Amino acid sequence: MDEVLGAVSLLAQDQYGNYVVQHVLEQGRPHERSAIIQELAGNIVQMSQQKFASNVVEKCLTFGDPTERQLLVNEMLGTNDENEPLQAMMKDQFANYVVQKVLETCNDQQRELILSRIKVHLNALKKYTYGKHIVARVEKLVAAGERRIAAQTL
DSSP states (O other): OHHHHHTHHHHHTSTTHHHHHHHHHHHSOHHHHHHHHHHHTTOHHHHHTSTTHHHHHHHHHHHSOHHHHHHHHHHHHOSSTTOHHHHHHHHSTTHHHHHHHHHHHSOHHHHHHHHHHHHTTHHHHTTSTTHHHHHHHHHHHHHHHHHHHHHHHO
16 A cells, blocks of 8 residues: 555556546545545646546545545635636536536535636637536536425525
């Protein structure tokens, strides 16, 4: 396990090694999961844009605890309102799936913030092959949210 944790970044990007990291995220102990997420933090956007590592990032979002998920979401949102990391991810052939996974795994407060950041770019995203996946997911979430609000008011 020490060898695996010592080579997380390399393994995550490898066509076979990524499965080892995913397995530890799914089946490993909490401290091992945290070690992997801490190791990948800071490179989430770049990792999300790679074929094999993007699957590992999705598993980090699925199996990380709420604090770890927040760390990853913050990195994707960037340090200001420019949305640059998120924008790049939404248009990317692999990272767009990570953005979809974020919308699926985050809490309601995070989802609202992310959706508000995405909505600004919806028209532009429609022009990109992979952006269309995000547009479809957002429209689905908005419709589901409107149904939920309607149900609550009845």
